[in-house]
Amino acid sequence: VTPALADSDLLARIPTATDVADAARLLDGVAVRTPLLRAPLLEHSGRRVFLKCEIFQHTGSFKFRGAYNCLARIPQSRRAGGVVAYSSGNHAQGVAAAAKLLGLLAVVVMPRDAPALKRERTAAHGAEVVLYDRERESREEIAGRIARERSATLVPPYDHPHVIAGQGTVGIEICGQLEKLAPDIVLVPASGGGLLAGIALAVKERHPSARLVAVEPAGFDDHARSFVSGRRERNAKLSGSICDSLLAPMPGELTFEITRRLVNEAVSVSDDEVRSAVGFAFRELKLVLEPGGAVALAALLAGKVDAGGKTVAVVLSGGNADPVTFGSAIGA
Amino acid sequence: VTPALADSDLLARIPTATDVADAARLLDGVAVRTPLLRAPLLEHSGRRVFLKCEIFQHTGSFKFRGAYNCLARIPQSRRAGGVVAYSSGNHAQGVAAAAKLLGLLAVVVMPRDAPALKRERTAAHGAEVVLYDRERESREEIAGRIARERSATLVPPYDHPHVIAGQGTVGIEICGQLEKLAPDIVLVPASGGGLLAGIALAVKERHPSARLVAVEPAGFDDHARSFVSGRRERNAKLSGSICDSLLAPMPGELTFEITRRLVNEAVSVSDDEVRSAVGFAFRELKLVLEPGGAVALAALLAGKVDAGGKTVAVVLSGGNADPVTFGSAIGA
Numbered sequence: 128v129t130p131a132l133a134d135s136d137l138l139a140r141i142p143t144a145t146d147v148a149d150a151a152r153l154l155d156g157v158a159v160r161t162p163l164l165r166a167p168l169l170e171h172s173g174r175r176v177f178l179k180c181e182i183f184q185h186t187g188s189f190k191f192r193g194a195y196n197c198l199a200r201i202p203q204s205r206r207a208g209g210v211v212a213y214s215s216g217n218h219a220q221g222v223a224a225a226a227k228l229l230g231l232l233a234v235v236v237m238p239r240d241a242p243a244l245k246r247e248r249t250a251a252h253g254a255e256v257v258l259y260d261r262e263r264e265s266r267e268e269i270a271g272r273i274a275r276e277r278s279a280t281l282v283p284p285y286d287h288p289h290v291i292a293g294q295g296t297v298g299i300e301i302c303g304q305l306e307k308l309a310p311d312i313v314l315v316p317a318s319g320g321g322l323l324a325g326i327a328l329a330v331k332e333r334h335p336s337a338r339l340v341a342v343e344p345a346g347f348d349d350h351a352r353s354f355v356s357g358r359r360e361r362n363a364k365l366s367g368s369i370c371d372s373l374l375a376p377m378p379g380e381l382t383f384e385i386t387r388r389l390v391n392e393a394v395s396v397s398d399d400e401v402r403s404a405v406g407f408a409f410r411e412l413k414l415v416l417e418p419g420g421a422v423a424l425a426a427l428l429a430g431k432v433d434a435g436g437k438t439v440a441v442v443l444s445g446g447n448a449d450p451v452t453f454g455s456a457i458g459a
Numbered sequence: 460v461t462p463a464l465a466d467s468d469l470l471a472r473i474p475t476a477t478d479v480a481d482a483a484r485l486l487d488g489v490a491v492r493t494p495l496l497r498a499p500l501l502e503h504s505g506r507r508v509f510l511k512c513e514i515f516q517h518t519g520s521f522k523f524r525g526a527y528n529c530l531a532r533i534p535q536s537r538r539a540g541g542v543v544a545y546s547s548g549n550h551a552q553g554v555a556a557a558a559k560l561l562g563l564l565a566v567v568v569m570p571r572d573a574p575a576l577k578r579e580r581t582a583a584h585g586a587e588v589v590l591y592d593r594e595r596e597s598r599e600e601i602a603g604r605i606a607r608e609r610s611a612t613l614v615p616p617y618d619h620p621h622v623i624a625g626q627g628t629v630g631i632e633i634c635g636q637l638e639k640l641a642p643d644i645v646l647v648p649a650s651g652g653g654l655l656a657g658i659a660l661a662v663k664e665r666h667p668s669a670r671l672v673a674v675e676p677a678g679f680d681d682h683a684r685s686f687v688s689g690r691r692e693r694n695a696k697l698s699g700s701i702c703d704s705l706l707a708p709m710p711g712e713l714t715f716e717i718t719r720r721l722v723n724e725a726v727s728v729s730d731d732e733v734r735s736a737v738g739f740a741f742r743e744l745k746l747v748l749e750p751g752g753a754v755a756l757a758a759l760l761a762g763k764v765d766a767g768g769k770t771v772a773v774v775l776s777g778g779n780a781d782p783v784t785f786g787s788a789i790g791a
Contacts, residue, residue: 162494164515182745183496244742409785410576413514413747413778446745453741454791457782 141384142288144332147295147325150196154296157228158192159184161297163304163440168411169427172435175308176427178412179301182420182446186248188372189297189322189444190214190221194282196293198225201280208278209233213266216245217372217419217445218284223252234279236270242371242449261366261374285321286379295325301440302333310337311437314423316444317341317350317393319375320382326442327389340432341386341393342422344368344401349377350386351393359383369398369452372419372445394431401425405448405456418452420445473716474620476664479627479657482528486628489560490524491516493629495636495772500743501759504767507640508759510744511633514752514778518580520704521629521654521776522546522553526614528625530557533612540610541565545598548577549704549751549777550616555584566611568602574703574781593698593706617653618711627657633772634665642669643769646755648776649673649682649725651707652714658774659721672764673718673725674754676700676733681709682718683725691715701730701784704751704777726763733757737780737788750784752777 161183169176181189198210209232212222219235226233233254237246238261250256259269274281283290301310313330317323320341327339341350347368352360361377368374378386396404401418404425408414416424423441426432432439453459493515501508513521530542541564544554551567558565565586569578570593582588591601606613615622633642645662649655652673659671673682679700684692693709700706710718728736733750736757740746748756755773758764764771785791 159499162496164494167491167517180745185499187743187745409747409780409782413512413519415741415745415747448741450741450786450789450791454782454786454789457785459782459786459791 138287140288141381142292142328144328146288146292147299147329150192150289150292151296151299153196153199154192154293157195158296160300163301166412174434174436175438177305177440179297179440179442180414181297181442181444182414182416186217186220186224187445187447188217188221188420189294190217191224192296193290193293193321194218194221195225195228197282197287197289198222198229198231200289205280206231208280210282211270211273211277211279212236212282212284213270214284215371215374216241216249217447219249219254220245220252220447222282223249223254227253234273236266236273238266240366242447244449245447285319285375286381288381291321291325291382291385293325294322295329297322297442298326298329302330305438305440308438309334310440312338312340312432312434312439314340314342314426314432314439314441316373316419316422316442317343318373320350320378320386322442322444323390324382324385327385331389338392339390340426341390342426343393343395344370344373344422345395345397347373348393348395351395353378353383354387354390354393357387369401370419370422372417373422394426396422396425396429396431400429402456404428405453406458409457414443415446415448415453416443417445417448470619472620473713474624474660476660478620478624479631479661482524482621482624483628483631485528485531486524486625489527490628492632495633498744506766506768507770509637509772511629511772511774512746513629513774513776514746514748518549518552518556519777519779520549520553520752521626522549523556524628525622525625525653526550526553527557527560529614529619529621530554530561530563532621537612538563540612542614543602543605543609543611544568544614544616545602546616547703547706548573548581549779551581551586552577552584552779554614555581555586559585566605568598568605570598572698574779576781577779617651617707618713620713623653623657623714623717625657626654627661629654629774630658630661634662637770637772640770641666642772644670644672644764644766644771646672646674646758646764646771646773648705648751648754648774649675650705652682652710652718654774654776655722656714656717659717663721670724671722673722674758675725675727676702676705676754677727677729679705680725680727683727685710685715686719686722686725689719701733702751702754704749705754726758728754728757728761728763732761734788736760737785738790741789746775747778747780747785748775749777749780
C-alpha cells in the first residue's frame, strides 16, 4: 500500500494505468472478480456481446472498488478521524462497506430523495447517514464541514486518483476475461466520470484502438457537451431522471483530464429506453439492474452505437434497484 | 449421437453416469456452461455457498439441456413427424428452442393457467401451443393422441433416459467448476425428478459422500413421502403452489429408480419461504428467479439443511418469472 500524499498534492494528481494496476493488486481477494457473461440473445449482425456484471460486486455496484482502494491507503495517522463521503447511494454503500472491513468510522451525506433501500443499506453497514436536500444544499459543503469538525478524511465519489484507479480495475478484468478477443467497443455509464476514466486508462493501455463510449441519461449529457466544447460543462438540472445514480452536476476535474483524451464518444438514453433495458434484463437476462446501471445496455438495445461485427463489452454498473421503480419497469 | 432404441426399450432404460457424460459431449458448445457464482452474503458458520445459475441457460431454465439431448438423438426416420411435449412452461420452451435449432416441428401441450410469459415464449420459438385444463384433463393423454395422429415423437418432461442425462450435465459442471473443492451438500429443486436424478448420477459418481437434497414445495412433497414409503407417492393436489414449474403429480418411474438410491434427503419450503427467497435474490444477489427456481435457495435461507462448515451447491433452476408474481415477491 502506497502511503497517501498530502491531500493537496494527492488530489491534483492524475492517475495512470499504473495506478489502476496497483489498485488491482490491492483489491485482489477483497473485491469480487465479477463475471463477464456472454449474451447470445444480444448477438446479431456478427457482433459479440459481453456483460461485465458489477451488479455482483460487494454492495451491488462497482463503487466498492474505488472506495476500498481509497480507504485502504489512508495513512495510519489519519485513520482515527474516520471517513466522510457524499453520495446518492452506491458510493455511500461502497464507502460504508470498505470502512467496516478496514475498521474505520464512516459518515455518509445522502440526498433526502435517495432510494430508501440505499439509505437503509448504507446504515446497515454501520455508517452514520446525514440527509440533505439535493436542490437547495451543497453536499460538498456539508461533507467538508463534517470532515473539518471530526478530522475525517473526505472520500469524493469520483474526483480522486485512488477512486478512479479502483474503478479502473473493472477495465483490467474485462480485458483479462475476454482472453484472446480484443474489445472493439466498451460501453460505460458516466456521471462524474470515475468509472469511465478508470476503465479508459486500463483498456486503452491494453487495446489502444478500442472505442470507449460514455453513456449518459438524456438531459444529463455533461460529458457529451464537454467533449464538444473542450471544457467541463454543467448539467441544467440536478434531478429529474430515473437514473438516480447518474446525477453528478458535471464531469470531475481529474476524470475529465483523462476522459477528454481517452474516450471516443458519448451517447445518451431516455428514461423510456432505460426502463426498457431494465425490463429486457429481467425477462431475457435474468439480471436485476438499477436504472443508472442499465444505461450502457440501453444504449446497445436502442442502437446508439454501430456494433455490427464488433466485440462489445457492456458495463452493468449497479443493481441496487428500488422495488417500486423496478416493478414499474417490468410491468408488474 | 447414439441411435435411439425402439421406444419401449429406450423408455424403460435407467440412465447411468455414462449417459450423462455422453450428454455433456453432445451439449458442449450448444448449451450454456452456466456460471457457478460464489455467494459471500450467504456464507457464515464456516460454510461456502455456490449458486449454479441455470437461469442463464438458453430459454431461462435447465430444461433446454434435456430437451436438446433428447431431440438430437431422434433417428432420421422419425424426424419428419416432429416432436410433441407437455409442460407447464419451462420444458415447453426448452423443447421449442431445441426443435428450432434442430429443424424439427414441435407441438407443446400447456396448462391454461401457465404464466402468459411462458406460453408466449414457447410460441415465439416457433412451436404450436395446445392448451388444456390442469384439473380436468390429462396432458399425457392429449400429447399421446397428438403423437399418434402426427407420428410425432413424444418428449416427456422428465421420465426419459435422454432427458435425465441431459439435465445431469448440470451436475458435471458443478463438480468441474468447484475445482479442488468437493461438494458436501447439493440442493436441487424436485418435481418429476429429472434434474434431481441427473445431477445425482453425475455428482455421486465423482463424490460418493456428497449429500444430495431434494427440495419441494410444501404440499407437493411427493419425493419426501416416496423416499419414506419406498414407492412412488402421489401429491394430493395438482395446483395451488406459487411454484408453477414444480407441480408434477408424482416422481417419475425412471427418475425414482435413481433418486431412491442416490438422494439422501428431501425437504420442503412454503410459498412464503419461496417468496422471501425470490426477494432476497432480487435485493442481495441481483438475480431473477422464478418461484420454482428459488426453492433450493429458499431451503438454505430457511435453515432446512445443516450446512455449517460445509461446501454447498445450490441449483437456481429457472428464471422465467411472471412480472406480477415477481413484483409481489419483491414488494413493488
